[in-house]
Amino acid sequence: MSPLTKKLGRDLWRIKGQAIAIALVIAVGVLMQVMQTGLVASLDETRRAYYERYRLAEIFAPVARTPERLAADLRRIPGVSAVETRIVGHALLDMPGIDLPLQAQAVSLPDFREPRLNNVYLTDGRMFEGDRPDEVVILESFAKAHGLKPGDSLNVTMNGARRTFGIVGFAMSPEFLYSTAPGELVPDDDRFAVLWMSRTALEAAFDMDGAFNEALISLSRGTEPAEVISAADRLLDRFGGLGAYGLEDLQSDKFIAEEIDGLRRTTATVPPVFMAVAAFLLYIVISRMMQAEREEIGLMKAFGYTDWEVGAHYLQLILAIAVSGALFGGLMGIAAGRALVDVYLLYYKFPFLVFRLAPSSFVIGIGASVLAASAGGLFVLRGVFALTPAVAMRAAAPADYSKSLKFDGTLSGFLDQPTRMVLRRLTRQPVRMGGAIVGIAAGVALSAAMAAILASFDEMMELTFDVIDRSDVTVSFIHPIEARSLHDIETMTGVIEVEPVRIVPAILKNGRHTHRGAISGLVELPRPNRAVDADTRAIRLRQDGIILSASLARRLDIAPGDWLTVDVREGRRPEVRLPVIAVAESLMGSPAYMELLALNRALKEPLRVSGAYLRIDTAHAGEIYRALKHMPMVAGVAPKGDSRAAFQEITDRGAGATRYIMALVAGIITFGVIYNAARVAQAERARDLAGLRVLGFTRGEIAFVLLGELAVVTLLALPLGALGGYGLTFAISAGFSTDLYQLPASFGFSTFGQAMVVVVAAAVLSGWVVKRDIDRSDLVLALKTRE
Template identity: 60%
Template sequence: MVTVLSPLDRKLVRDLWRIKGQALAIAAVIAVGVLMLVMMTGLVNTLEETKQAYYDRYRLADVFAPVERAPDRFLERLAEIPGVAVVEGRVTGSALIDMPAEVVPVRAKAVSLPDDGPARLNDIYLAEGRMPASGRADEVLLLKGFADARGLRPGDRLSATMHGARRVFQVVGLAQSPEFLYTTAPGEIVPDDARFAVLWMSRDALAAAYDMQGAFNEALIGLDRDATAQGVLAAVDRVLDPQGGLGAFGLEDLPSNFFITEEIEGGRKNAVGVPPIFLGVSAFLLYIVVSRIVQAEREEIGLLKAFGYSDWEVSSHYLKMMLTIAVVGAIAGSLGGIAAGRAMAGVYQAYYKFPFLVFQLDPRSFVIGFVISVLAACGGGFGVLRGVFRLTPAVAMRPPAPADYTRAGRLGGIWLRILDQPGRMVLRRLRRQPARMAGGALGMAAGMALSVGMIGVQAGFNQSIDLSFGVLDRSDAQVTFTHAMSDKVVYELGRLPGVEEVEPVRNVGVRLRHGLYTHRGAINGMIAAPRLARAMDDAQRALTLPDEGIVLSSALARVLHAGPGDVVTAEVHEGRRPVLEIPVVAVADSLLGSPAYMNMDALNAALKEPGRVSGAYVRLDEAGQDTALAAIKDMPGVAGVALKSDVRDSIQSMMDSGMGAVRFIMLAIAGIVTFGIVYNAARIAFAERVHDLASLRVIGFSRGEAAFVLLGELGLVTLAALPLGAVMGYGMAAAVSAAFSTEVYSIPLMFDARSVGSAALAVLVSAAFSGWLVKRDLDRVDLVTALKTRE
């Protein structure tokens, strides 16, 4: 059975072929929006599903309860707490790994494995090798990410310092764990596989190394399905407080889980906020293109109605045109989104060290993509279809009434002297049809705004790194101690050869509360007027820390919903564990993390521990850096040294991976969309003027002069779009910067001459290339056919 197309459907095919360039450009804009929607929602779903499957399969604990030292019998008391399903005690400790030919030791965390079988909580995935043999205290498992970064394999040996004693271990296997998806050294926020390691070894061996026989220093707790975490946390703290409990916390405060959750939330914000921008632009373009087609086909519309086609049938013809373009774009975007999502998912798996990947597309994203595309098409064509309904056959078949240009005024004076005839024609058309020209300029401005926003985000990422490591942090390295030490150690550091300046810090783990809002982090105690590591306001002025009060970073202030004049509660997790009520005195501009700052002397006084420091920032002599680092490493009580250059490289890698990498895709897409918009404007102008331009050729104008009339109009519209695009780009840059900012890092709003200039150059290049394509078509126009076409 052969299906025969109706006359209107055949006309639809011919019309689509005639405007194929414009249709493909609009479909590409729609495809970009759908691609971003499918890709981002797919990535969010993939991360969420993979994370949850990994957590469930390897039984990640719901509650973590660090303690200084508690006898094993306290595990039974923890198990009796209502809502607790399973409890397991373990031993953990810090370690330093000596790598051959490297001055700076690698910080590590040692974690015990049960001696009597698999772990009931926080189990591990054995990627290579075997488990440590029973009774072998020198056999360890090594975190696979660190082993890969350092080129280590099962069978290799490494030297580590644990609890002041140097020991040699044999690596018998490589492991991964949901607890260490995102590995950072204590006190840092930047992941670096090469600078932080995790060692797993038998419980008996690790307990002997840290004097924990018959005891544990961390309890892992799994909850019943209907248990409330807050009630269990309070009960756990009551049980462990007498033993030196350091404050139990839930899974949401586990650093690895926190960072990956922030990544997922950032992707979710982008998935909601970015695609509508592209789909809104596509609706605007559809409106312009189809309205011009309807205006050019007035006579055909009248003939169709005169031959008996109803208003609905004629209107549906143009609606089908818009829907076809939208559906083609949605299909292309869906397929592209699947491919892009799979590619990006592989990046996430490598970055977060998932041992497996549960790639999960969100079926709703396809439905939403198609629905929004159709709505964009309908929204763009609604006004056009109303015009089709209003046209009666008699009115439509008559030529439209001549336009009244009396209000446009006449060109005279200086314009007649400086412009030739083609130039006056260009200017006259702009004066007579300002609304149409404004519509074209608005479309180009929207494309430029996309480019300004994405170039601004790129600059914002770079600015964030430059400010963090060039203005806020002016040290060369950060030294961390195993515990709070006497400030005499600062003078010892300053006397070392190669050390030029030392600035002490006191970092104290706390839970900050303000009303219903809480944040688990640290207070950074610094000297009143620090020089090496500073807090700064939004004008990049260094803040002097007062004798009383706390300074919140801007990210932390948003989390706590607190500002100057408010009072926050700080529950300290070390020492005497006091609960402090501290007024907020200022908000600092933060780019990395969510820190809080206090005057170090005031912090120590509040803790009743005067003259204590937990670390220091140091500035080193370039020539004597290695000597200084070697001397610092051999100092007693040093837990680790972090070179600023290494931290900066790690931050750059973090921002260029994961959801941060999406900005590169969006920048490329913004360029494509910008060209599509400019090309559409050029094609529409050509379609409208082809009759006029052919007439100019017939009466004696050269090809160049005729082309100047068309391209001069395009050039002026493009120039008019540049300042408008710059203004719109400011809002776009602000919106996209906010979408990419998380608690891990904040992207400052960058709106400068370079961003605007780069976007303007992209528009001008797109206009030049589009103009060349249109001129080529103009040179090929058949004058006889063009003159037969109704204006």
């Protein structure tokens, strides 16, 4: 073992605390890189394989009712490789012991063959027999939520008729990776089921003999979907076509694509921040070590070591820290990725999901971290080449402190000696102290931003379910009905208020920007469910235009005063142009609002409603749910409490759960920065502090001289960190926002206070560790010249 290798081992042991702190920062960056890149690769590859294996359609073409013969015309469209027709309808389930009617979607499969498109993955039991119309296969997640098993029976209401089916199997489908009830955004396994039945059974249930109401289309390689969609719409238009759409507009695929894109965005932005912090820390540690070891560097060169050998020695020190942190982070990233895979299997209904480590992510994570950490050290190593043995072994020229702060007169009498020493060092080395302040401010900013993000999730829940939606129950109908039919609900015992609503599916267009969604028709002054502005004030709905949510307005690149084209996809399916009169705040989905009478007038269908918001006496909830269950016009009932619980579960898993990981990471980085600042200051002043002890200073005074500097630097970093955290909050909240929910950027005194607690705790812990080492230090050894 060469002398330089022995010195490298001693140096690493001497700065082991700093080395571990820096390595942890690097490890966190690599962990995020490997974990998230692996999750992206796993989700993307599993989704592709699942879609391909079970032949998920690329175009969905819903229609009111069209004869089966039209399937041949669809197959003749250029670029179409396969067509499968089917029947899809709404159903209500009556589960024993549950008052609430549960929503279901009934989907037909061919009687005696596998479907050409949208096949299902059977997880338990068997498929139904084609000649047994009373057999059904149900969605596995619903079956598990209710403890069902093959052989159980199921009471179902379809098209107003109540029937009993025997469950013969459980299944999963790529079409329902993210399974939500029609009209809802939040998946809830307890309240939504999918029923796969024979084509013959559903033809009888929905009076569709010899007809279908949805066509599934797959495309030949290289075919442009827009052209096929236009051709399909032209064929189906006269039969009540509701507008064909591509796979990207399928709700299930839309949300998993958003999840994957969110992970990609985080992977591209978060790890580089950690790498930069690590490079900054290494730069500080190595630069100050070089300054402290001027004589050692000169001595090594005097003994014949070349500039390259001495430079390589310090570069090895940097690489030892960087590589060890990167390797540890890579291994932890694999472990974290494998753990999160189980979470995603609950969040999305994949039949399998194996964490797939992308080798490139491991190489990129380790390579980028090592390069980033080494970059800071390389700037310092230039000084090694510039030092000649004679210059290096001579003490550095004393600094000019003639213009620094002087303590004369009253100020000198007011401040004691240790305090003057702290302030004198701060004013004599402003650049070095400025670097420490910036480093700690970066940790403050990250901690403050993550505290704000945690608070923003709570604010989003409160604003959505307490301020915007003040109803207790949402009732939806199978199809638009006359408003006077709500009288049956209004007269129920326990119903306090009923507010009508009409939800109209539509394609919103502004030039080349389009959005497939719906328009919510509300009364002029809605109470249970409102449109609110940025100050959470209720918006009065006028009859002269449409109000868009802020997220939808951004997506369509439209502002109040502009005109919006609305292609209605139900009823007469008119295309109308409406002025945008306001922008509303909404943190769930991307709604658009119109005054109910104005919406019905535009559709030329007066006095129609498709649902209602209810406020009820919870003491009569069971009675109300039972009455709604037996109303043939009711398609679904959604208690707000259940929706809130399901939404809370979503935000605590998947992409939302990463906020906890990032909050932990922010704490690690903050501690690493402050701890390194304290350790560097201790290393630089070890001989000076030992000299003060010899001169008669107590341990407490010595600790005050060192830790007082850390305290002042930390206090100065707090306001700078608050400003950085304010800006960082907006960037992180944008990364967390998806089509399902938009996270408000909420930065207040409470969040900054939480960040201050983290920073102060890190400073106190770092100070305690440093003070303990000062108390244990050997004065003779500290005063010796290290050679």
